[in-house]
Amino acid sequence: xxxxxxxxxxxxxxxxxxxxxxxxxxxxxxxxxxxxxxxxxxxxxxxxxxxxxxxxxxxxxxxxxxxxxxxxxxxx
Numbered sequence: 256x257x258x259x260x261x262x263x264x265x266x267x268x269x270x271x272x273x274x275x276x277x278x279x280x281x282x283x284x285x286x287x288x289x290x291x292x293x294x295x296x297x298x299x300x301x302x303x304x305x306x307x308x309x310x311x312x313x314x315x316x317x318x319x320x321x322x323x324x325x326x327x328x329x330x331x
Contacts, residue, residue: 264289271307283307 264270264285271283277293284290292310295303 277305279305282310282313 264287267286270285271277271291271293279294281293282290283293290310290312291307293305293307295305296308298304298306
């Protein structure tokens with residue numbers, strides 16, 4: 256994983272290693288909570304390469320049951 260920022264979690268057990276084939280779109284969350292996705296992008300030299308890139312967390316939809324508990328069923 257090439258980056259301008261040193262990421263210490265890459266040295267931990269379970270971190271992605273170079274040379275191991277991964278599926279495009281696979282995600283990895285490190286111990287500190289940063290999210291990464293394996294995808295094609297441009298490296299520092301400007302060439303396209305498959306690598307781990309920082310990514311935002313995947314949002315989870317809220318459950319709609321909460322609204323029903325707040326207001327209850329309609330009467331009338």
